[in-house]
Amino acid sequence: MSDLPILAVTLGDPVGIGPEITLKTLAEPEALQLARGVAVGDAPVLERVARHLGLNVEINPIATVADARFTTGVIDVLNLGVVTEDLPWGEVNATAGAAAVGAIEVATRLALAGEVDAIVTAPINKEAIWAAGSQHLGHTEMLGELTGSTRFNTMFWVSGLKIFFATRHLSLREALDKITRENIEHAIREAYTALEVFGTEKPRLAVAALNPHGGENGKFGDEEIVAIAPAVAAARAAGLDVVGPIPADSVFHQGIQGRFDGVLSLYHDQGHIASKTYDFDGTVSVTVGLPILRTSVDHGTAFDIAGTGRASHGTMRAAFKAAATLAPYARKLPAIYPPAVR
Numbered sequence: 031m032s033d034l035p036i037l038a039v040t041l042g043d044p045v046g047i048g049p050e051i052t053l054k055t056l057a058e059p060e061a062l063q064l065a066r067g068v069a070v071g072d073a074p075v076l077e078r079v080a081r082h083l084g085l086n087v088e089i090n091p092i093a094t095v096a097d098a099r100f101t102t103g104v105i106d107v108l109n110l111g112v113v114t115e116d117l118p119w120g121e122v123n124a125t126a127g128a129a130a131v132g133a134i135e136v137a138t139r140l141a142l143a144g145e146v147d148a149i150v151t152a153p154i155n156k157e158a159i160w161a162a163g164s165q166h167l168g169h170t171e172m173l174g175e176l177t178g179s180t181r182f183n184t185m186f187w188v189s190g191l192k193i194f195f196a197t198r199h200l201s202l203r204e205a206l207d208k209i210t211r212e213n214i215e216h217a218i219r220e221a222y223t224a225l226e227v228f229g230t231e232k233p234r235l236a237v238a239a240l241n242p243h244g245g246e247n248g249k250f251g252d253e254e255i256v257a258i259a260p261a262v263a264a265a266r267a268a269g270l271d272v273v274g275p276i277p278a279d280s281v282f283h284q285g286i287q288g289r290f291d292g293v294l295s296l297y298h299d300q301g302h303i304a305s306k307t308y309d310f311d312g313t314v315s316v317t318v319g320l321p322i323l324r325t326s327v328d329h330g331t332a333f334d335i336a337g338t339g340r341a342s343h344g345t346m347r348a349a350f351k352a353a354a355t356l357a358p359y360a361r362k363l364p365a366i367y368p369p370a371v372r
Contacts, residue, residue, distance in 0.1 A: 034065050035147035035357035036095065037350065038108070038140050040133040041071030042152025044126045045117050046331025049079045051343035052152050055350050056105050057087050065354035066100040068092070068146070069107040070133045076107055078116060083339050095145045108136060119337030127158030134169065138176045141322035147360050148323035148353040152346065153331045168199065170317050173324060181319030181367055183217075185224055186305045186328065187352055188313040191285040192228070192292040193301045194221035205297040209240055209253050214261035217294055222270050224318040225292050227366055228359050236281050236290040237262055237274030238300060244277045258296075282308070302328075311344030314352040321367045323360040325353040 039056065042048025053076055056067045069076060073091040080087055091109040092098055098106035112129040137149040151169055159166065166172040174182040186193040196217040197205040218237065225233035237258060241251035248255055258275040265272040274294070276284070282304035285293045295301030305313045306328065315326040327345040335341055 034062075035354055036066045036068065036145070037148050037150050037353050037357075038070050038095075038137040038146040039067050039150045039350065040130075040137050040152055041069060041075060042133075043130045043155045043158055043331045044072065044075045044113050045119050045121060045123055046153060046155060046333055046336050047341035048130075048152030048154075048331065049075050050083070050336075050339065050341045051327070051346040052076075053079050053083070053085065053087070053105060054341075054343035055346045057085055057103075058347070059102055061347075061350060062100065062102060064351055065147075065357070066098070067106075067150075067350065068095060068098050068100075069105060070137045070140075071107060071110060072113040072129055073107050073109045074115070075113050075129075076105060080105075082337065095140065110136065120333035122155060122157045122161060124158065124161040127155065127160070127162030127164065130154040131159050131162055131164050131172070134172055135176060138173060138322065141324075142177065147357040148325065150346070150349050150353045151324060151326040153327055153329060155331045155333070169326060170198075173317055173320055173322075177320050177322060179320050179367060181220065182317055183220060183224075183319050185221075185316045185318045186301060186313055187316055188305045188309050189286055190288070191282075191290070192225060192230075193282070193285075193305055194224065194292060194294045194318075195298060195301055196294055196296045198298055200298070202297060202299075206240075206253075209257050209296060211257045211261050211264075214258055214294075214296075215264055218261060218265045218270070218272055220319065221292055221294050222265070222272070223366070227318070227362055228316075228356060230291045232271060233291045234289070235270070235272045235292045235294060236276050236285060237272065237294045238278045238281045238296055239275035240278075240296050242277075244275050278304075311342065312348050313345070314349045316352065316356070319367050321364040323353065323356055323363060325349045325356070
């Protein structure tokens, strides 16, 4: 047990499905075979969920990681003391937003201090964190601020394939404007570095095309000609094993089949739709470019089913397992992505 990594698992928004999927995951005996998990949030929230689900577990509020028992049937929770009473399920709430932000901040500090090997995050609600005063667009941007990182990005991991994103939280119109040779060259280098960091020797990276059929030699758009292909050529000239642009309706399938170790998606939904359609519960989000390791579920707070007990914890189980698997590589991260805490 003492050789297993320690994972800090945030509860996410207390009135979403985060506490439920966290509790279900940590309550499984298999979890203790993978890692030592400690929840980060508010003990009353987990006690409420445990009662609602009829789970025979003990919620153990702790002040430090050193106080955790890591025992079957016991859920250790670093108690923040933000949520002290029941809040309405599935409603945007500033107190819930403050609790979600607080959990992320505490987990990040623990990871930076080396008290935990990785953090695993449950979903947050953007309106709730904004109501609590946060200005961040989401988890990833918040983690970037907390660690002083400017290189942060998202990597999806599904069925052995790692998917990267040249653009993320932008409108589609804005994302298209970002498809430049310079930006794609940068995204290729960052994706290739991440593949190497997380244990892939001699990575094979494919770059998705933007337009139907890869643009058909300019008839359906010229981004492949003026931006994407030149960026790929520059990467290959630098010695990287990169191919593309490959039409998006086939490149992800080829990656799943094992032809590539990673695929660079050009905009948010291009990669999200492919991975989640293939395996929704098995798709794990990993934030790359940080000095700490963070994995996450790839879905939202599901306010419509919060409090019903019907939330599947398959994605949280996958994120927990991924963090345990990748934890040995976490030691490399501060040297490659140096922290600059502000």
